Amino acid sequence: MAADKTLSWSFTEDYPSEPSAAQLARAHAAELGVDAVSPATGALFRLLAAAVGARSVVEVGTGTGVSGVWLLGGMAPDGVLTSIDIEPEYQRVARESFASAGARPARTRLIAGRALDVLPRLADRAYDMVVIDGDPAETAEAVDEAFRLLREGGLLVINDALARGQVADPARRDPLTVSKRGVVKELREREDAVVTLLPTGDGVIAALKVR
Template structure:
């Protein structure tokens, strides 16, 4: 008897899988639900990380004992809150956001989550804000989730700002597999490709890409450690 071939899965299957696993591994969180609703009601793009991705960021920050975190790209503050919740009482998270409306909504969400004492939003061009940073104590973790065309600039400054042994995470680096498709091109895809070319010969970091599927579709993130 021939073995039944598994069906080819698609977005609905990925979404159902996320929901199934989350039902076991996530507890209900009215605050995060309200954060997403407020962002949607405020007409922000629905580009926040998924709940599973948010919890992964939280767990990664916890696993390295992060005390200082930098986020590039705030949007409505959903990932910001996940990350800040991993910080100790005296921890600090700085998040950079170009869009003033997004920053306003994010601050409202951060206030709702009672995390204003740990989180500071800096409004302006992300790369320019990074260039102006000269912290006495480097960051433990940097999460880059902004315009992909600037990935190389963000990553270059992240290397300067993160401690040795610290972590840099770059989101949305698979993009439906289009990054690996030589016949496809757009600004975001080219931004990821440029970063990959730079990292190929970069002796200062070790990095890998993890592809993901879930209720945010088919994408992935890069995980790098500063040597």
């Protein structure tokens, strides 16, 4: 195996061809200072949504809709994406992104609010996939909610699982990094999930709920 993986890394990140609606959403994200998922992360989300035959997906962190456009591309044609964000202005832009991706309005349910206020109102075991890409300080609690929301065979996906390299650096002991590191380690120990951690983008951890 080559010692320096930098070239392979950038090739992998540039490999997907991003749908034009996601490109537009990405341009809006840059204007508004929103950190959107990388194209490789978006392509991974699309693949995972297709792999679990997702009809009902919850996303924490709508942003301007980059991740949402990719998710909709992998979901069943009548699937509904419920996406939560604390910023209604970002969701207004995301709504345009979803329309430009050709998604009917009925396919998206955008809820403005704090994730930890909204998630408890969603139904138990009613979702095929939960994607967490919101406030990193809330990830641990959002994971508990996600396992409640998922059906058996449903998939939890957490973006920025490596917190831009900080999780892997033992010298980083700030509370946010310690909390993210704890989430990653605790998921690995769960007996009700099959888990893997991928280096895509800023790290993606995926956990399939098996019981």
